[in-house]
Amino acid sequence: MPTPTTTLPAQVSPPAFALSSLAPHEITGAEVLALPFTVVDDEPVLGSAADAAAEALGLDLAGVLTSRRAKGKGGEIVALPIGGGGPRLVLLVGLGEGTTTDYRRAGAAVARATFDHESVATAVPGGDDEALTAYVVGMMLGSFVFHWRSRGPEREPVRRVVLAGLSTDDHAAALERGLALGGAGWRSRMLATVPSNLKSPQWLAEQAEQIAAEHGLEVDVWDEVKLAKQGFGGILGVGQGSATPPRLIRLDYTPAGARRRVPRVVLVGKGITFDSGGLSIKPAEGMATMKRDMTGGAVVMAVMGALGALGCPLRVTGLVSAAENAVGGSSLRPGDVVTHYGGRTSEVLNTDAEGRLVLADAMAYALDKLDPAVLVDVATLTGTMKVALGQWTGGFFANRDALAEALSAAGAAAGEPLWRMPLEPDYEESLTSQVADANNAPGGPGAITAALFLQHFAGDVPWAHLDIASTGDAPSDSFEWTKGPTGFGPRLLLTWLTGPDPLAGIA
Secondary structure (H helix, E strand, O other): OOOOOOOOOOOOOOOEEEEEOOOHHHOOOOOEEEEEEEEEOOEEEEOHHHHHHHHHHOOOHHHHHHHOOOOOOOOOEEEEEOOOOOOOEEEEEEOOOOOHHHHHHHHHHHHHHOOOOOEEEEOOOOOOHHHHHHHHHHHHHHOOOOOOOOOOOOOOOOOEEEEEOOOHHHHHHHHHHHHHHHHHHHHHHHHHHOOOOOOOHHHHHHHHHHHHHHHOOEEEEEOHHHHHHHOOHHHHHHHOOOOOOOEEEEEEEOOOOOOOOOOEEEEEEEEEEEEOOOOOOOOHHHHOOHHHOOHHHHHHHHHHHHOOOOOOOOEEEEEEEEEEEOOOOOOOOOOOEEEOOOOOEEEOOOOOOOHHHHHHHHHHHHHHHOOOOEEEEEEOOOHHHHHHHOOOOEEEEEOOHHHHHHHHHHHHHHOOOEEEOOOOHHHHHHHOOOOOOEEOOOOOOHHHHHHHHHHOOOOOOOEEEEEOHHHOEEOOOEOOEOOEEOOOOHHHHHHHHOOOOOOOOOO
């Protein structure tokens, strides 16, 4: 019997955004008005756009806020349906203390309140460019929907968002930055959410080729034959039990007019398209979210696609080690030894500690061929990170303080916070193997020993390891996060890489 073709249904798109110098209530055809407010000394304070709309529409918006006991927290929504021939709904949107986090949360809240509407005119960001960027990111990511339903999605994002009171000449760059950051978050979340009956290593490589074509990147893909010829034993070993063979994906970005001396940053992403645990099989509940075990690879791909739009001044290479960790007659066994690219060997004591095996190959290749000024790997690597940090903060390790400070600051600014963990050398002994250079399952503390395993493949290069297993899944809708795979990471890396001097003090 022929195998049915697996095809992803057409997906929804984020809202379309436009700038207008008109006030929100002056924009023809807007179904929804989103207007900002704060609360000072328990009294609601409307912005000038909200005051003008209240007068034009004959509404006592301040009275509505008082009667609803609005607190003004960032992202708080007070909804007021109205009649007549104009807008059908007014959303009063709390701005908290006016931080970028408050604006991002406000955007996400407006997105959720406007599903299945045609258009919204909003004055929430005001005239501040950082607020505008954050608001756009929040609206995009709060709008995220994935579906595989026969009748289409249950809900769709608002189709059009008009950012009112803002001229194109003055604010186009801030809008474009928000679209690029939000778009990268949307792409990584989408890739992480696609089910694994479609998302094979080959499919992931095809997505990378599409990104390269769209954004003018160079792309190269290693198939299983090329991987074997060049000695990528970790990637091959993890993928050998699957009917869908592994791939190594390389994407290259070069800024316009760059010379050969421009430093290169290498990003390495774990691309395990499904993780059963292999012969060290996971329990059923542990496998339920494992379609997103390639989130690190999705992050790298999303970052690569956005670098040009954001004007990254560095050369950047993205490597994604893609494999399915499956159970089969040819699966990697506990006790097997794999030889990584470059010759270092690992004894496999636990086939469910596979992520570090595939990352190690790509890191070794980066050091051998790419001369990185900085090396950063990204992976949903260890469950112990979620135990340590919960589900809203990512963990990371770094061998340079300046790099750690840069990534921490970028995460805080982007809304993807990180917490630095220690590369404690006292645990190095646990990596000892009787037959190989190291073993892949040295035990607890699991996140630290995993980082110590990878450190051997970073050499003397400034290196950071982002273990985002803690943030791999959102337990519920919360601000810009939607329940399910998060795609956590591209905003923080893009904020770092496109800053004024990304390598200051690092390399």
